[in-house]
């Protein structure tokens with residue numbers, strides 16, 4: 497196994513930069529830089545001068561972890577350097593000059609942690625999401641996954657399904673011995689208990705996916721309603737062009753923001769109307785499509801008028817625009833003066849908060865598909881158990897299939913194809 501090293505902290509100048517090494521030569525390579533001074537005791541930082549060819553490279557904090565008790569599971573060393581790009585470069589150059597030490601690929605430290613059983617596949621995904629987290633809800637959700645919540649749930653489901661399958665298999669084995677023990681009530685109880693939990697988790701998965709990727713909220717309405725002006729007010733910057741001409745906005749403009757800890761992408765869209773202008777018409781089609789896919793729509797009315805091609809559904813908000821000018825029913829907002837904007841944000845936040853309470857432990861489409869496959873296999877098993885003795889073998893096989901699907905959540909089965917995809921999203925040094 498080669499020893500890898502990389503800058504673990506963000507690239508660019510910084511107060512402190514952390515260079516991490518993992519592998520059999522990690523300690524030796526660092527000890528060489530310390531030129532004779534002893535390494536500090538494991539997991540205790542020590543201040544050391546680092547040398548190359550007799551020249552001081554930096555004065556750094558050195559930290560070592562022994563194999564079996566480190567993030568990767570291998571021997572690890574860290575150098576907490578002064579965060580100059582030149583310092584980092586000089587130290588990495590000195591380290592990689594050694595035979596057996598090379599720069600790490602993106603995600604390679606984490607890949608080794610996975611291979612050494614320090615993390616399961618879901619935890620690796622949790623770690624990737626944690627690094628990407630920009631809002632409180634994302635941080636909490638990712639940390640829960642990183643701490644092993646998916647694996648813990650999967651382990652309990654697995655144990656119950658294996659017990660159910662074993663009960664069935666026991667009756668198959670003893671089928672000749674005319675001991676008519678009917679295990680189906682117990683088997684059905686086990687299946688139903690797990691099915692209920694899985695259905696709940698599958699139902700909450702889309703909410704967790706939204707927390708991961710962000711909720712989309714589209715501002716829609718007739719041309720000139722003041723949508724772009726409102727977006728700019730909410731964004732706190734001139735993200736979209738505004739003008740007195742109807743039909744100003746053509747493309748969908750996205751602004752990412754955090755509303756009470758939730759990640760939200762606000763969309764400004766073209767004013768909806770029938771038009772002979774081909775380019776405007778393309779903008780209108782795009783607006784309708786994106787607005788339909790969004791999680792929530794805010795209809796901005798002018799004098800009570802709404803577009804004909806898109807109607808409010810479910811919890812969609814309908815508000816009166818240009819509040820400073822006229823009157824209208826319900827909530828009135830103005831992007832020009834900011835009137836009503838706080839109330840609008842509060843309503844959007846409340847709707848999304850309520851939805852986000854339904855979040856499940858699983859956070860990715862991959863997880864949801866695995867859970868849905870398990871549900872499908874269990875539903876088959878259930879009806880096979882109900883239909884009597886001659887189908888019990890099938891039932892047991894379907895329960896085993898459900899177990900395999902759940903195993904894929906934590907990477908107990910078929911991970912290889914996934915790994916490259918998952919690690920591609922990692923940065924170097926992670």
Ligand SMILES: Nc1nc2c(c(=O)[nH]1)N(C=O)[C@@H](CNc1ccc(C(=O)N[C@@H](CCC(=O)O)C(=O)O)cc1)CN2
Pocket residue numbers: 514539561564565566567574
């Ligand atoms: N400097 C530094 N900070 C960091 C990390 C790191 O690698 N280096 N981490 C990297 O992501 C995170 C912490 N994750 C870590 C997870 C396990 C171990 C570790 O040494 N585990 C051993 C010993 C545990 C103990 O001392 O109680 C073990 O589990 O056996 C270290 C860091 C966040 N902060």
Ligand SMILES: Nc1nc2c(ncn2[C@@H]2O[C@H](COP(=O)(O)OP(=O)(O)OP(=O)(O)O)[C@@H](O)[C@H]2O)c(=O)[nH]1
Pocket residue numbers: 718719720721722723724725726737738739740741742743744745746765766767768817818819820821829830831832833
């Ligand atoms: N008095 C008043 N004027 C506003 C308000 N919001 C926007 N306007 C004006 O209305 C005009 C249209 O504003 P936009 O924000 O570009 O409207 P829009 O809905 O994005 O229009 P399209 O992109 O063409 O669909 C501009 O002249 C704005 O200055 C408001 O709250 N009060």
Ligand SMILES: [Mg+2]
Pocket residue numbers: 723724725736737738744745764765766767
């Ligand atoms: Mg506009």
